[in-house]
Amino acid sequence: MNAQQRPTPLALVTGASSGIGYQYARLLAEKGYDLLLVSNEELRIAEVARELRRQFGVRADGLCRDLSLADAADSLFEYTRQQGFEVEVLVNNAGVFFFDDLTETDSRRIERMIGLHVQTVTMLCRYFGAAMKARGKGYILNMSSMSAGMPFPGISVYAATKSYLKQFSKAIHNELYDYGVRVTAVCPGAVATDLYNLSGHYQRLGLRLGILMRPERLARKGLRALFAGRRCVTPGAVNHLFMPLAALVPSRLIRLIKRRAKFYRYGR
Numbered sequence: 063m064n065a066q067q068r069p070t071p072l073a074l075v076t077g078a079s080s081g082i083g084y085q086y087a088r089l090l091a092e093k094g095y096d097l098l099l100v101s102n103e104e105l106r107i108a109e110v111a112r113e114l115r116r117q118f119g120v121r122a123d124g125l126c127r128d129l130s131l132a133d134a135a136d137s138l139f140e141y142t143r144q145q146g147f148e149v150e151v152l153v154n155n156a157g158v159f160f161f162d163d164l165t166e167t168d169s170r171r172i173e174r175m176i177g178l179h180v181q182t183v184t185m186l187c188r189y190f191g192a193a194m195k196a197r198g199k200g201y202i203l204n205m206s207s208m209s210a211g212m213p214f215p216g217i218s219v220y221a222a223t224k225s226y227l228k229q230f231s232k233a234i235h236n237e238l239y240d241y242g243v244r245v246t247a248v249c250p251g252a253v254a255t256d257l258y259n260l261s262g263h264y265q266r267l268g269l270r271l272g273i274l275m276r277p278e279r280l281a282r283k284g285l286r287a288l289f290a291g292r293r294c295v296t297p298g299a300v301n302h303l304f305m306p307l308a309a310l311v312p313s314r315l316i317r318l319i320k321r322r323a324k325f326y327r328y329g330r
């Protein structure tokens with residue numbers, strides 16, 4: 063097949079129904095990519111696909127899948143093979159958040175988070191990474207978080223899974239680089255989305271105070287880093303300052319804050 067006959071390159075974005083994933087999908091459509099959008103909410107993902115098709119004139123399919131399930135990566139990869147899709151860009155963005163002590167958390171909730179952030183992302187990178195390597199071209203963006211360097215109470219599982227994603231991505235970046243495949247870990251600070259169930263009021267306040275970043279800005283920076291072949295990116299100058307400081311907070315102080323903090327038992 064010559065270059066003119068090649069199909070439009072396809073981007074697969076997980077968690078594209080809202081927040082940062084939705085913005086990744088929009089920006090990739092703007093760049094001319096066809097889209098395969100995945101989330102766990104059928105109507106919403108179909109609606110997003112319809113909207114992007116209409117707005118950018120690209121092919122966009124919405125697929126409802128629970129990516130926390132053990133066979134999610136196998137079944138998604140198989141689906142793309144059956145459809146004849148060649149995934150050039152894989153954005154592993156789907157994620158969940160909860161704040162609680164490990165021993166107070168429902169065990170299924172923990173399993174779902176580990177399944178979604180660790181098992182599925184690892185296997186999607188395995189399958190799509192191999193296909194990209196064989197073609198000599200591809201891009202994989204994995205959403206880690208600044209919390210990867212913050213082993214704090216309440217976010218033990220979240221921070222640990224994001225730390226896994228960061229280290230894993232950095233390692234496979236160098237495994238795949240010489241085969242024309244770029245892998246980037248994106249490690250944002252706080253972004254104004256519904257991930258933490260913050261009300262619109264607090265999201266707007268966070269944006270005004272500069273504590274939160276707009277999801278479209280974050281997505282733009284993430285994709286820029288991906289296409290520039292960067293191994294890891296932490297968008298936002300303040301976050302660069304905050305990250306080394308967070309690692310220095312002594313355990314004694316962390317326990318004191320935990321005992322005093324009113325928010326700690328919020329929502330239980």
Ligand SMILES: NC(=O)c1ccc[n+]([C@@H]2O[C@H](COP(=O)([O-])OP(=O)(O)OC[C@H]3O[C@@H](n4cnc5c(N)ncnc54)[C@H](OP(=O)(O)O)[C@@H]3O)[C@@H](O)[C@H]2O)c1
Nearest residue numbers: 077079080081082101102103129156157207252253255257
């Ligand atoms: N917001 C932040 O401050 C922040 C900071 C650092 C890192 N991150 C990371 O950025 C990523 C995107 O988060 P966001 O802030 O944009 O949150 P969001 O708006 O809540 O988006 C999360 C996305 O993941 C999807 N999802 C959740 N569980 C799923 C499952 N079991 N199967 C398939 N899809 C699932 C959701 O779709 P449905 O609900 O429709 O299934 C939604 O599209 C996450 O990995 C998060 O950890 C966010």
